[in-house]
Amino acid sequence: MDIYDSVIELAKRRGFLWNSFEIYGGTAGFYDYGPLGAMLKRRIENIWRDIYVINEGYYEIEVPTIGIEDVFVASGHVGGFSDPLTECVKCHESFRADHLVEDFASNPDTLTPDELSVIIKENNIKCPDCGGELGGVYEFNLMFSTSIGPGSKRIGYLRPETAQGMFVNFPRLLRFYREKLPFGVTQIGKAYRNEISPRQGIIRLREFTQAEAEIFVDPRDKSHPRFDSIRDYALILYSDPAQSSGQAQLEMSLGEAVEQGIIAHQFLAYALAMTQQFLVRVGVSPERLRFRQHMKDEMAHYAIDCWDAEILSDRFGWVEIVGIADRTDYDLKAHSRVSKTDLSVYVEYDEPRVVEKVVVKPDMGKIGPAFKGKAKAVMDALKSMDVKNGFDSKSNQMISIQVDGEQVDIPPDMYEIQQVTETIHGENIVPHVIEPSFGIDRIIYAVLEHAFREEEVQGEDEVHGEDVVKGEDEVQGKDKVKVEDEVQSKDKVKSEDEGRIVLGLKSEVAPVQAAVLPLLTREELIGPAREMESALKKKGVMAAYDDSGTIGRRYRRNDEIGTPYSITVDYDTLEDGTVTIRDRDSMKQVRSPIDTIADTIHDLIYGYTRFEDAGTPIV
RNA sequence: GCGCCGAUAGUGUAGUGGUUAUCACCGUGGCUUGCCAAGCCAUGAACUCGGGUUCGAAUCCCGAUCGGCGCACCA
Numbered sequence: 265m266d267i268y269d270s271v272i273e274l275a276k277r278r279g280f281l282w283n284s285f286e287i288y289g290g291t292a293g294f295y296d297y298g299p300l301g302a303m304l305k306r307r308i309e310n311i312w313r314d315i316y317v318i319n320e321g322y323y324e325i326e327v328p329t330i331g332i333e334d335v336f337v338a339s340g341h342v343g344g345f346s347d348p349l350t351e352c353v354k355c356h357e358s359f360r361a362d363h364l365v366e367d368f369a370s371n372p373d374t375l376t377p378d379e380l381s382v383i384i385k386e387n388n389i390k391c392p393d394c395g396g397e398l399g400g401v402y403e404f405n406l407m408f409s410t411s412i413g414p415g416s417k418r419i420g421y422l423r424p425e426t427a428q429g430m431f432v433n434f435p436r437l438l439r440f441y442r443e444k445l446p447f448g449v450t451q452i453g454k455a456y457r458n459e460i461s462p463r464q465g466i467i468r469l470r471e472f473t474q475a476e477a478e479i480f481v482d483p484r485d486k487s488h489p490r491f492d493s494i495r496d497y498a499l500i501l502y503s504d505p506a507q508s509s510g511q512a513q514l515e516m517s518l519g520e521a522v523e524q525g526i527i528a529h530q531f532l533a534y535a536l537a538m539t540q541q542f543l544v545r546v547g548v549s550p551e552r553l554r555f556r557q558h559m560k561d562e563m564a565h566y567a568i569d570c571w572d573a574e575i576l577s578d579r580f581g582w583v584e585i586v587g588i589a590d591r592t593d594y595d596l597k598a599h600s601r602v603s604k605t606d607l608s609v610y611v612e613y614d615e616p617r618v619v620e621k622v623v624v625k626p627d628m629g630k631i632g633p634a635f636k637g638k639a640k641a642v643m644d645a646l647k648s649m650d651v652k653n654g655f656d657s658k659s660n661q662m663i664s665i666q667v668d669g670e671q672v673d674i675p676p677d678m679y680e681i682q683q684v685t686e687t688i689h690g691e692n693i694v695p696h697v698i699e700p701s702f703g704i705d706r707i708i709y710a711v712l713e714h715a716f717r718e719e720e721v722q723g724e725d726e727v728h729g730e731d732v733v734k735g736e737d738e739v740q741g742k743d744k745v746k747v748e749d750e751v752q753s754k755d756k757v758k759s760e761d762e763g764r765i766v767l768g769l770k771s772e773v774a775p776v777q778a779a780v781l782p783l784l785t786r787e788e789l790i791g792p793a794r795e796m797e798s799a800l801k802k803k804g805v806m807a808a809y810d811d812s813g814t815i816g817r818r819y820r821r822n823d824e825i826g827t828p829y830s831i832t833v834d835y836d837t838l839e840d841g842t843v844t845i846r847d848r849d850s851m852k853q854v855r856s857p858i859d860t861i862a863d864t865i866h867d868l869i870y871g872y873t874r875f876e877d878a879g880t881p882i883v
Numbered sequence: 884g885c886g887c888c889g890a891u892a893g894u895g896u897a898g899u900g901g902u903u904a905u906c907a908c909c910g911u912g913g914c915u916u917g918c919c920a921a922g923c924c925a926u927g928a929a930c931u932c933g934g935g936u937u938c939g940a941a942u943c944c945c946g947a948u949c950g951g952c953g954c955a956c957c958a
Binding site for chain 2: 265269273274276277283286288289290291292339340341343349351352359360404406424425457459460461463464465468564565721763764781783784785812813814815816817818819820821823830832834835836844846851853882
């Protein structure tokens with residue numbers, strides 16, 4: 265069993281992750297989060313909110329998961345998110361039909377499946393693998409489609425990413441942020457892709473959770489106002505040049521990376537820093553985390569620069585869990601074009617610009633009566649005339665213009681040429697978008713795998729009397745196993761090391777935050793334990809009471825689900841009012857007063873207190 | 884989607900034509916238990932689904948589903 269198997273087995277057994285629809289045989293690409301998994305996910309999402317929504321100030325919105333066709337026509341998903349496929353009748357291999365006809369058509373991307381089928385037939389294109397006959401071309405779109413309303417007149421698609429919902433709200437958001445760049449908006453929600461073959465557990469799902477931020481910035485100024493705060497922050501970068509020249513990834517400060525032009529600009533670098541901070545905070549191991557730059561040919565055509573946060577997994581190697589891209593103005597321009605809506609921002613100049621202009625000023629008192637219905641068109645044509653400086657403003661020329669395809673002559677008395685001085689305060693620009701996009705499910709897998717460990721624990725020395733008397737030489741080295749067998753045969757003895765499975769989750773994300781355990785199943789201990797449980801819950805701490813089995817068993821049970829602290833009530837509690845807090849990772853224990861236990865545990869979980877300061881150590 | 888391999892209690896497994904379907908962990912109730920998976924008693928729980936071959940199928944064959952690996956795909 266490798267670590268992947270162990271993690272998935274544990275996740276399944278203890279209620280983190282279950283294959284969906286299991287009683288009906290399951291369906292690939294769908295996973296359920298069980299009680300502990302859902303709690304873990306929620307905590308991770310809330311940390312993301314803490315960073316992006318609360319601290320960065322990028323408010324969260326929530327939009328439908330079903331989108332109308334126009335949205336995805338504009339985004340390019342209807343056209344570009346699908347592939348025309350054809351299958352070999354003989355060997356059943358699938359091919360991209362548009363690739364196969366490249367030599368026979370100039371515009372393969374724009375052809376319909378039927379047109380592609382015809383080209384394949386006419387040119388007698390065969391299977392590149394075995395030379396067999398190719399079947400009809402069909403469209404495979406990675407979007408799930410549905411219909412909106414009765415009948416099936418209106419097509420709807422399950423969104424393949426949450427981003428579009430934020431782009432289409434741009435005018436409202438712009439107003440909300442009082443029309444000033446930069447501003448950002450976030451969304452956490454489900455997205456859907458009808459993957460051809462989902463694999464690798466929750467690494468590739470058909471329904472998954474994305475946490476995305478869209479940060480709208482001025483394309484001419486991608487410096488970040490708080491860049492100084494992360495300038496010296498170092499992370500592991502694996503740049504495009506390093507990849508193409510076979511060099512290794514290397515650790516570098518963000519200030520350096522931007523100065524050397526490795527990262528395109530400050531905003532992107534800042535997004536990388538935020539990402540690293542988030543991932544490490546939720547429990548991704550920094551040693552197994554890197555940022556890999558997209559190579560030129562792998563980057564979406566509209567992006568300027570793109571970096572993936574990748575984690576090292578035991579089985580799959582480096583796996584992308586976050587994508588950070590500068591999407592430029594591609595999306596806003598596309599939506600602007602399709603929706604016929606202005607999606608630009610008026611940006612004021614630092615200094616108003618004074619511009620000298622020569623303009624034609626129509627005399628509407630005369631043009632109106634003369635041209636009647638056409639008057640407005642004539643006026644617009646005159647105003648938009650390109651008046652060169654050389655134009656003699658004094659001359660009494662007849663101006664000839666085109667109005668609605670007709671030649672119209674304007675006599676000199678109907679206009680005036682004027683030299684004007686205009687003060688321009690700003691201009692309309694379409695912002696660029698910086699987008700960090702987090703795959704929450706993959707992050708959860710990374711957190712589980714990086715937290716998972718199996719360790720040897722020194723068994724308690726319960727050996728007494730004659731059992732201890734073993735020859736030193738015998739106990740050492742390889743004979744140990746044999747000796748253990750002998751020892752095991754005696755009663756109540758286990759002196760050998762044993763395995764312990766620990767989910768070393770960060771206390772902030774652990775589903776169960778504190779286990780409340782009466783040392784023995786006795787009324788006088790159960791009472792105070794129950795009281796402590798409700799005190800913790802009142803404080804918002806997820807506490808789980810457990811009195812089943814021995815204390816050791818209960819510790820191990822909690823180790824396995826990542827409970828960071830276990831609190832035990834014993835007979836001393838009844839006398840001196842203290843309880844034992846046991847730390848999951850070190851297995852160390854301290855005695856702490858029961859009446860302040862909720863605060864103590866809360867502060868331990870959120871890092872306001874160190875374990876050593878939570879009470880008096882027990883040796 | 885293609886190819887190869889696999890599927891037995893909650894988990895990991897044994898069994899390969901006729902078994903009350905093995906074992907361990909696990910869960911539950913009880914006894915016991917004074918801080919790291921102790922012990923005892925009781926108890927719970929499985930042959931992925933559909934078809935076929937056969938007197939008889941968990942076992943053999945075919946298909947589906949799911950899972951793993953490789954290929955393809957991954958805006």
